[in-house]
Amino acid sequence: MITLNLGTFFNPVKGYSFYPFNSGSEINYSKGQVFHWKDFNPDYSTDGGHLRGMSKIRPLLKTIAGSNEAYNSLVKAFQNQGAWGLLTILGEDGKGTSFTRQQASVLKDQFKEDIKRGQLTLTGRDAKWTQAGLTVADLEVLQALSYFSGGIYDAYNVPAMLASGSQDRTYENYKVAERALWSNAIKPMIDGYLEGLTNWLAPLYKEEGTYLRADYSGIEALQTNIGEMITWMVASKSFTKNEIREAAGWERIDMPGMDEIFDSIGSVSVAAMGLPPIDTEEALKALHIKDYRR
Numbered sequence: 001m002i003t004l005n006l007g008t009f010f011n012p013v014k015g016y017s018f019y020p021f022n023s024g025s026e027i028n029y030s031k032g033q034v035f036h037w038k039d040f041n042p043d044y045s046t047d048g049g050h051l052r053g054m055s056k057i058r059p060l061l062k063t064i065a066g067s068n069e070a071y072n073s074l075v076k077a078f079q080n081q082g083a084w085g086l087l088t089i090l091g092e093d094g095k096g097t098s099f100t101r102q103q104a105s106v107l108k109d110q111f112k113e114d115i116k117r118g119q120l121t122l123t124g125r126d127a128k129w130t131q132a133g134l135t136v137a138d139l140e141v142l143q144a145l146s147y148f149s150g151g152i153y154d155a156y157n158v159p160a161m162l163a164s165g166s167q168d169r170t171y172e173n174y175k176v177a178e179r180a181l182w183s184n185a186i187k188p189m190i191d192g193y194l195e196g197l198t199n200w201l202a203p204l205y206k207e208e209g210t211y212l213r214a215d216y217s218g219i220e221a222l223q224t225n226i227g228e229m230i231t232w233m234v235a236s237k238s239f240t241k242n243e244i245r246e247a248a249g250w251e252r253i254d255m256p257g258m259d260e261i262f263d264s265i266g267s268v269s270v271a272a273m274g275l276p277p278i279d280t281e282e283a284l285k286a287l288h289i290k291d292y293r294r
Contacts, residue, residue, distance in 0.1 A: 006048045013051060035200045037193055056155040157185040178221040190214050237261065 001021070005028075007014035016034045018027040039053030153160040159177035194212040202210050216222050230248055233239045240259045242252040252258070 004048055004051055006051075012048065035197055037196045057152060060151055060155055157181075157188075175221065182216075182219060182222050187214075187216070 001019050003017040003019065004013055005015040005017060006012060013031055013036065015031055016029045018029065020027070036051075038051070039056070041050045041052060041054035043054060044050050150160045153163065159180050161173065161177040162181060191214065194214060198211045201212075226248060230244060233244050233247060238261065239247075240261055242258045245252060
């Protein structure tokens with residue numbers, strides 16, 4: 001519904017025209033009235049084509065078209081493949097018995113027709129069916145479904161694990177995939193849009209430092225694991241006890257030593273040792289701890 005009015009080489013967009021549905025008139029906008037935001041498009045083959053964003057699935061059009069034909073062929077092969085296994089006619093003793101070639105031919109034809117119609121094959125004799133495993137058509141259909149859908153998920157940076165029917169779901173890797181969805185797909189789109197909108201609107205405000213920013217504090221998948229962070233802060237030996245309390249969501253304590261850096265969060269501060277905090281081994285030697293690994 002929006003048409004780009006092309007300008008010169010150095011000023012490619014002169015303006016915009018809006019064509020509402022069920023209306024014979026157009027509405028024209030100047031360049032400054034429209035926020036122009038688009039995805040990257042390296043296609044310069046058409047006049048002004050690069051001024052519009054390229055769909056993320058456009059590079060996959062041939063793959064998608066080919067996948068449709070391949071999928072239809074695979075489904076047809078899957079539907080017409082018949083059964084794959086061994087049918088044994090049992091005798092009175094419960095063991096396999098022989099029958100004529102004509103009897104076998106009639107039974108095969110009846111079996112194929114019943115499978116196509118989704119019906120059961122009825123016989124007056126005892127029989128045993130042994131499944132021989134998945135056919136080539138079975139395996140190709142399953143693999144093709146995963147491959148073709150995976151290409152589209154990759155185009156939008158969406159982890160395929162989050163798709164319905166994924167076989168790789170566990171609690172931990174699902175959490176990682178959910179975080180990757182926000183970090184690689186959703187946040188870049190939102191942040192890019194807000195950055196462009198800020199650059200377009202900020203000059204209209206007199207106050208400097210005006211910007212638009214998304215608030216992700218309510219997104220659980222993006223929140224830092226507090227337990228992991230506390231473990232890292234303790235292991236790094238670079239934070240005070242009050243800093244660790246604040247990271248855990250507790251208030252500071254105004255007591256001696258709470259704002260000093262301790263080695264291994266022990267009772268002797270690095271400052272009391274008179275040694276630089278980065279030389280841990282030398283500090284332990286100065287305390288006459290011979291086998292500090294114990």
